[in-house]
Amino acid sequence: xxxxxxxxxxxxxxxxxxxxxxxxxxxxxxxxxxxxxxxxxxxxxxxxxxxxxxxxxxxxxxxxxxxxxxxxxxxxxxxxxxxxxxxxxxxxxx
Amino acid sequence: xxxxxxxxxxxxxxxxxxxxxxxxxxxxxxxxxxxxxxxxxxxxxxxxxxxxxxxxxxxxxxxxxxxxxxxxxxxxxxxxxxxxxxxxxxxxxxxxxxxxxxxxxxxxxxxxxxxxxxxxxxxxxxxxxxxxxxxxxxxxxxxxxxxxxxxxxxxxxxxxxxxxxxxxxxxxxxxxxxxxxxxxxxxxxxxxxxxxxxxxxxxxxxxxxxxxxxxxxxxxxxxxxxxxxxxxxxxxxxxxxxxxxxxxxxxxxxxxxxxxxxxxxxxxxxxxxxxxxxxxxxxxxxxxxxxxxxxxxxxxxxxxxxxxxxxxxxxxxxxxxxxxxxxxxxxxxxxxxxxxxxxxxxxxxxxxxxxxxxxxxxxxxxxxxxxxxxxxxxxxxxxxxxxx
Numbered sequence: 445x446x447x448x449x450x451x452x453x454x455x456x457x458x459x460x461x462x463x464x465x466x467x468x469x470x471x472x473x474x475x476x477x478x479x480x481x482x483x484x485x486x487x488x489x490x491x492x493x494x495x496x497x498x499x500x501x502x503x504x505x506x507x508x509x510x511x512x513x514x515x516x517x518x519x520x521x522x523x524x525x526x527x528x529x530x531x532x533x534x535x536x537x538x
Numbered sequence: 539x540x541x542x543x544x545x546x547x548x549x550x551x552x553x554x555x556x557x558x559x560x561x562x563x564x565x566x567x568x569x570x571x572x573x574x575x576x577x578x579x580x581x582x583x584x585x586x587x588x589x590x591x592x593x594x595x596x597x598x599x600x601x602x603x604x605x606x607x608x609x610x611x612x613x614x615x616x617x618x619x620x621x622x623x624x625x626x627x628x629x630x631x632x633x634x635x636x637x638x639x640x641x642x643x644x645x646x647x648x649x650x651x652x653x654x655x656x657x658x659x660x661x662x663x664x665x666x667x668x669x670x671x672x673x674x675x676x677x678x679x680x681x682x683x684x685x686x687x688x689x690x691x692x693x694x695x696x697x698x699x700x701x702x703x704x705x706x707x708x709x710x711x712x713x714x715x716x717x718x719x720x721x722x723x724x725x726x727x728x729x730x731x732x733x734x735x736x737x738x739x740x741x742x743x744x745x746x747x748x749x750x751x752x753x754x755x756x757x758x759x760x761x762x763x764x765x766x767x768x769x770x771x772x773x774x775x776x777x778x779x780x781x782x783x784x785x786x787x788x789x790x791x792x793x794x795x796x797x798x799x800x801x802x803x804x805x806x807x808x809x810x811x812x813x814x815x816x817x818x819x820x821x822x823x824x825x826x827x828x829x830x831x832x833x834x835x836x837x838x839x840x841x842x843x844x845x846x847x848x849x850x851x852x853x854x855x856x857x858x859x860x861x862x863x864x865x866x867x868x869x870x871x872x873x874x875x876x877x878x879x880x881x882x883x884x885x886x887x888x889x890x891x892x893x894x895x896x897x898x899x900x901x902x903x904x905x906x907x908x909x910x911x912x913x914x915x916x917x918x919x920x921x922x923x924x925x926x
Contacts (some may be wrong), residue, residue, distance in 0.1 A: 459697075460701065461639055461701045462730055463642075463661060466878060467607070469559060469605075469606065469607030469609075470607060470845070474609065476610065476637035476661070476703070477637075477662075478639060478661075478662040478664065478701050478703050478729070478730060479610060479612065479639055479662075479664075479703070481561065481609055481610060481637070518747060521845065533776055
């Protein structure tokens with residue numbers, strides 16, 4: 445229940461193989477890597493846009509809560525996405 | 539039933555069906571190359587093509603394609619290092635927002651130039667090897683110094699912090715060393731390894747008898763690759779092994795280029811624009827970036843519209859319930875093997891020409907005298923240009 449309120453101090457960084465950017469032609473954030481591209485959905489794009497090697501997971505969650513106040517509790521979605529992103533080597537923790 | 543009416547309706551439907559964006563731009567900067575690999579993807583008559591695009595012409599191509607949505611840019615050839623303006627082209631491409639890939643043999647590369655590319659914003663370097671073994675590598679490359687140079691360059695690429703893909707084109711002469719190939723890639727610190735079986739077009743088609751592995755060779759190589767995948771994963775090594783099987787051992791064809799004119803745009807050294815780097819062999823007139831904009835080429839040219847949709851299909855493809863899956867397979871392979879570019883890809887077991895594939899498989903099982911390999915070089919290319 446209140447596990448979600450605990451501060452998550454882990455700091456995600458983008459994997460060294462990946463470049464993250466906004467693609468105007470696709471109106472989407474993408475991850476680019478050697479000869480490939482992942483088109484991200486809106487929430488994945490918003491989360492990764494806050495992965496800067498400075499913010500920890502709780503700071504990212506707080507920033508998104510501020511940006512999307514009507515979205516409710518996002519922490520679980522964010523944790524789940526970061527889990528997937530780590531499995532894919534899109535991110536790692538410092 | 540009015541057949542004219544239905545054709546018009548189909549044509550309209552096709553015109554209205556949106557095709558994809560050219561997400562991937564392959565810039566074949568030059569056909570010049572210090573190596574002579576007998577499975578080169580360049581056209582047989584490359585010696586006969588026109589003048590290379592200038593620096594400004596390439597930059598204009600990059601800008602236009604980027605506006606159309608292209609995000610990946612591959613610098614290829616020939617050997618792209620031959621172009622003295624490569625640093626400038628990389629810098630311009632990076633500024634436009636591309637993810638920039640250099641696809642090179644490593645011959646002619648130095649630590650200084652790798653650093654200059656980094657400075658210009660190059661994202662990734664792919665180094666191609668011919669084999670894990672010096673002698674076989676140099677025999678296939680047609681060069682005595684190639685292997686040692688490649689090792690040196692691969693180490694330098696990693697030392698300078700680039701993501702690195704190592705590409706091994708596999709075939710009869712090197713596929714049995716797949717374990718040594720993989721170990722070499724691990725030792726060199728590759729991020730991705732492409733174990734790509736030869737694709738039989740152009741030069742490789744000429745040399746198919748010397749290159750096509752047997753089914754047993756292929757199955758062994760795939761099994762060993764799978765074993766390495768598990769072991770490496772268990773060791774926590776993030777290296778990715780990509781194993782590309784030759785379609786000659788499939789019963790259904792590959793979906794050529796993920797759809798003709800759907801994702802890929804190749805521009806050749808003289809500015810000819812192609813939906814796939816092999817397509818130049820087809821009896822179709824392809825547009826040139828010197829005469830037309832990328833927008834007109836992608837959306838309106840006959841060359842790019844030729845195999846969009848399924849109007850062009852004949853039986854057995856036309857009524858096939860799998861036609862959406864593979865679009866009848868590869869147009870170049872159909873043309874190369876049957877002489878009819880609208881035919882079903884002979885790889886398909888439903889194709890009336892499938893026996894051609896079966897004959898090639900049978901030939902791979904037989905012992906062949908060590909007939910000379912046709913190396914990809916200017917002299918041999920002129921022979922093809924004259925007879926073509």
